[in-house]
Amino acid sequence: MDALDKLGISWQLLLSQIINFGLLMVILQQLLYKPVLNMIEQRKQRIAEGLEQADKASNAAAEAEAEKQAILEEARREAQEVRAQATRDAERIAQDVRGRADQEAQEIRMKAQADAEAQTAAVMADARKQIADLAIAATEQILGRELANRDEQERFVADYLAQQNGSGS
Amino acid sequence: MNLLRAFLSNSRLRNATIGIIVLLVLSVVPFFKAPPPHVELAAEALLEHGPKWFTNGLLTTLLVDLIIILMAVFAVSRMKEVPGAWQNIVEMLVEGMWNLTQSIAGHGSANSRKFFPWVITIFIFVLVSNYIGLLPGFGSIGIYHSGAESHAQAELGNRLAMAGAESVAAAPAEEGKPVLVPLFRSPSADLNMTLALALISVFMTQFFGVQALGLRYFTKFFKNPFKDGMGAVVAFFELIAEISKIISFSFRLFGNIFAGEVVLLVMAFLVTFLLPSIFYGLELFIGFIQALVFMLLTLAFFTMATVSHDDHH
Numbered sequence: 001m002d003a004l005d006k007l008g009i010s011w012q013l014l015l016s017q018i019i020n021f022g023l024l025m026v027i028l029q030q031l032l033y034k035p036v037l038n039m040i041e042q043r044k045q046r047i048a049e050g051l052e053q054a055d056k057a058s059n060a061a062a063e064a065e066a067e068k069q070a071i072l073e074e075a076r077r078e079a080q081e082v083r084a085q086a087t088r089d090a091e092r093i094a095q096d097v098r099g100r101a102d103q104e105a106q107e108i109r110m111k112a113q114a115d116a117e118a119q120t121a122a123v124m125a126d127a128r129k130q131i132a133d134l135a136i137a138a139t140e141q142i143l144g145r146e147l148a149n150r151d152e153q154e155r156f157v158a159d160y161l162a163q164q165n166g167s168g169s
Numbered sequence: 170m171n172l173l174r175a176f177l178s179n180s181r182l183r184n185a186t187i188g189i190i191v192l193l194v195l196s197v198v199p200f201f202k203a204p205p206p207h208v209e210l211a212a213e214a215l216l217e218h219g220p221k222w223f224t225n226g227l228l229t230t231l232l233v234d235l236i237i238i239l240m241a242v243f244a245v246s247r248m249k250e251v252p253g254a255w256q257n258i259v260e261m262l263v264e265g266m267w268n269l270t271q272s273i274a275g276h277g278s279a280n281s282r283k284f285f286p287w288v289i290t291i292f293i294f295v296l297v298s299n300y301i302g303l304l305p306g307f308g309s310i311g312i313y314h315s316g317a318e319s320h321a322q323a324e325l326g327n328r329l330a331m332a333g334a335e336s337v338a339a340a341p342a343e344e345g346k347p348v349l350v351p352l353f354r355s356p357s358a359d360l361n362m363t364l365a366l367a368l369i370s371v372f373m374t375q376f377f378g379v380q381a382l383g384l385r386y387f388t389k390f391f392k393n394p395f396k397d398g399m400g401a402v403v404a405f406f407e408l409i410a411e412i413s414k415i416i417s418f419s420f421r422l423f424g425n426i427f428a429g430e431v432v433l434l435v436m437a438f439l440v441t442f443l444l445p446s447i448f449y450g451l452e453l454f455i456g457f458i459q460a461l462v463f464m465l466l467t468l469a470f471f472t473m474a475t476v477s478h479d480d481h482h
Contacts, residue, residue, distance in 0.1 A: 007360045008211020012222045017230065017356075017365030024234055025290040032241040033286060036263040039248055046250065 192442035201441050206434035207308075210427075212359040213350045217314045225311075225351055226359030233297050233356055266292060266464075273465075274472045280377075284471045287373060291366060292464035295357060299426055299456030302355025303449065308430065315347035357426035357459070360419060367418030370467040371411065378474030386474070414470070418463065425459045 004010075141160070177183055195201050212226030244259035252260055266289040267281075274281040301307070356362040378386040390408040394401035429452045436445045 006211065008213075008224070008226075009360050009364060010222065013212075013224065013227060013359075013361040014365050014368075016222070016227065017362045018369060020230055020234065021290065021294065021365060021369055024237065024294060025286050027238060028241060028290055028293070029286045031238070032245060032259070033263060033289065035245050035248060036260055037267060039250070040260060040264055043250060 189443065193440070196441040196443070203434075203437040203441050206431065206438055207349060208431055208434070212354050212361065213314075215312060215350060215352065217312075224359070225354040226356055226361060229301060229307075229353045230298075230356045230359075230362060232353070233294065233301055236301070237293055237297055262293075263289065269465075270468060273468050280381075280472065280475055283377065284468060287369075287471070288464045288468045291370070291467055292460050295366070295422065295463050296457065296460035298356040298362065299460060300453070301353075302358060302426060302430055303433075303452055303456065304353075307353045307355065308351045308434065310353070311349045311351040313347040314350050355426055355430065357422055358430055360423050363419040363423040364415070366422070366463065367415045370418055370463075370470065371415050374411075374414075374467075374470045374474045377471050381475035382477055385477070418466070422459050422463055425455055429455055 138160075212224035214221050215223050215225055215228060240259070244256045247253075248256060267285060270285045270288060271277065271281045274284050375386070378389075388404075390404050390411065392401040392404040429448075433445055433448055433452065436448050
């Protein structure tokens, strides 16, 4: 015990140091270790969350971009289709119109031709009839009347023509 | 000659050299001479007629507690997700120790969580204790104890202590000569503290061992000599080793820090200026290493105690 005394060791001081350490540990455990480790853990989670969210955001952005591209592509394709359709329609309509016009023109022409033919035929028939009439009349008049002189003949033709004119058309 | 001229033209080098020379010259001027080191192995009672237990070591222990708690409060009181400078340093310390504990006791294991408060408290407490002894004023500010002497005689003793510098081989504490009792003493240089920590460390080793393995833990130390003679001898040595851990723990820390302080005193006594600065750097290093060693050994012993040694039989 004398040696311990020389080294300054006493059980009271030893005990006080042990208690001191115990108290310090408990205090620091509550005051320092727990809050700090919690904070570090919390921060770690925050960082992980942040990274995850950033990942998600960039994924979403990429998806949106892809979607945009798809929509644009679709729109472009549709526009193309619409244009092609329109062109096709226009061509078809033009063809229709042209066809109809051709047909009408043909009809008109044919009708005109038919009319003309009919008229011609009617005129011809009429003319033939008149010629026959004239011929008959002329023959009758030649046969029925004696033309004595020139003046009388001329007057007779003029009369005939005047008569023809009057009865003609 | 060229070298000398180059040397003189470099103002920083020149000034430094002049400073060193001046300090060395001043060191031999009697007025600046440090007193011969007063080496006391035990922590001394502060009050001459007061209680014996109120030692400078105890006072400094309380101071260390206060400093540690204040630093902790300062770091934690306004804790933010984005840490300030001080909070950052403290977090680094705690996280570093936590990772170190986990790397030895197992990542995320229950053992890590159990051991952590013990070992980190040892580290912080020992580190601050070691460093506080290096502050100026430790060992030099104190109270003169003069026995039955009067105040005037104490004053005389003061002058004697100053004069003692001249007679290098000052007689060891003449009868009646007043003695300076330092107000502060590093707790690590007080065997009560180191022994207390050693006892805690070794006791908790047994505690964690029993907690992990039950009474089977003690088969490490006691074996039936009739069944396993060699094993019993080995176990006996284990027991001796376990007990000697108390001594090695306590005297390793005490010896390093106490010797460091003595070295500083002796160096200051030999050459007042410059020389002690070099040893201050050394002491800073030793203070850190000793705190780390105490902590790591404790952690290693804790971990070893929780592992069964019967498995490979």
